[in-house]
Amino acid sequence: MSTDKQTKVAIIGTGIFAKKAHLPSLENSPYFNPVAVYNRTIPKAETFANEAKSDLKVYKEFDDAFKDPEIDLIDVLLPVQFNLNAVEKAVEFKKNIVIEKPIAANLDQAREIVKISKENPNILIAVNEHWVYLKAVNELKNAITKIGNVVGFNYHSTGSFNFDNQYLTTSWRQNPEHIGGFLSDGGVHQLALLTSVLGNVEELNARTTQVRPQSGDVDVVWALCKLKSGVIGSFNYGSAFGNKEKKGFFEILGDNGSIYYDFSPKSGDRFILRTGGLSANDEKTEVEIKIDNEYWSTAREFELLGKELRGEKGSISCWPEVAFHHLAIVDAMLKSSQADSKTVVVATP
Template sequence: MTVLNVGIVGTGIFARARHLPSYQELPNDFKVVAAFNRTKSKALDFAKVAGIPEDKVFDNLDDLLKDKDVSFIDALVPVQFNVATAEKAIAAGKPILIEKPIAANMKQARELVKLADSTPLPIGIAENWLHLTCIDVVKPHLKRIGPIVSFTHNATGPFVTESKYLATTWRQHPEHIGGFLSDGGVHQLALVTHLVGNFGSVSALTRQLRPESGTDDIVFSTVQIKDSDVIGTFTYGSAYGATDKSVFLKIYGKNGSVVIDLSDKRNSVVKVQVGDSAETAGKEEVYPVPTDESFGVDSEFLNFHEAVVKKDKNLYLGNTRAAFHHLACVAAFLESASKHGANVEVETI
């Protein structure tokens, strides 16, 4: 197995809380060898935890990119810097994995897709929801329920006032469209579109419930799947008062239905009912979803590893075109809401 040396660009919360642990869980595939932060003291603190020597700690990105020991870049920077960071990595001849969402707005997202198309290097967007274990559980059952006709996705929950992510300045004053709607909503959109299909048009209403969110933080929408008769609803937001956390995707077919319930990450289930009517309905089947402490991140990294080692960017699921669509859905929600819920086509590339 080829061990890839990782250069971490941006040593903040998620780099420490999830990316570094995942790399450490996969020692036969990765080794974190360098780190960059504009504030060098932060990079040095990260380096102590990661076991990176001081001479591999940088406050100048160009210096890290020149390091011949670095196989690829893992960039966790404020989203408005994604395009510039990718440009530098490509110029240095290094593959790059960029934390979602793809960009701060659709113009930047289009630029990033163009950059990725211009190089044979793998340029990926880190979207772990494309690698959730529930996907392998549910896929065989989609065939059993017959042609999909509709769906409903609901990801809602209470506002967490002490969230460590809420404390970051770039989230409190977002330069990226939709704020938390894009920051977290693209996860949900990745799962839904992967299983049901890309959104063709939406009608949506959004609201800002919390000033701390910086912009609108809930969305209720109806959806038409592209080039399909499938229709559905998509609801997202964690800005409410006391309520149970709810994360589920229900897919309706002509011969039954399936529900993916992720409300409890440690006890997620897939529920299946087969039958073309109430009279022919079989007993509900419940399938446990294997617990993955990394919630798809380990698998995501291994997928990127494969693309880099085999020098085939098409192997990586979280490509820029997929991520472009996820952000385009958010942009369409916001445009529709600004037009009082009018139907809006989702931008394509």
């Protein structure tokens, strides 16, 4: 792809996240030019096109986006059980493609996407998971070098159930085909942050439950994890509770200090780095580090995607193998819970 032109994008799917996140990110990016849209309900695609800043053409058929010679990139925001079909079409018509997280509805589909990606290295196949690109990832990795050997972690993200959550009203979430429902839809964000900082999960023991019928499936998990590095820790996730403060924190514990990263809405994005304690005579220090202008929107991942497409290799990191691992952790949690919390090894592609 030449460096002097914008990447022309066809958006497949016109749901809430396409309107509120992807379209603004694409329209405001110097790298991309959204030019077309498809939805199986044509009036919805037409409404989407009319509300866009760009002049979007509306496709009548799903395949039209992939056949269009003008298109450089397909941006897919469909219920995830359709991701595999979209990837297969992209390869057939030699189009670069990004799909929304989670990578697929189940591990069989996800494994096939990984296989297709490896067999077609000249076609960009990536997964949009913007938590991989948070500033906190690199900040925490840098801080970890100061706390000695990492021993354990506590990852906690809980909140009240939001009855007005517009994302929960979609039929594909209320009647999920994707494993774990809420856990794989929202939980992979949390797992993306955890594993981007500390590495992959090797095995776990978990308990899951469903509090709200509106969630469509299980919506709370408590898990004990062992990472491939040998680090052990807990992962607690769910926003299905009664009245409580929304709280998110990621605590990393080493033999020469600790890190307490608080990403709760009321706290802002900050972490406390404490060092010392490896020996009785060590000086102990404490410093608070604020993360300004965190990349909570999708703009950053599209910026990096634009650079990747222009030859800056390594700009993006959420390839199918990475996204597969996030979903495989959810799969292991479900299997462990169903087996009375027995130890389950996290699957590989």
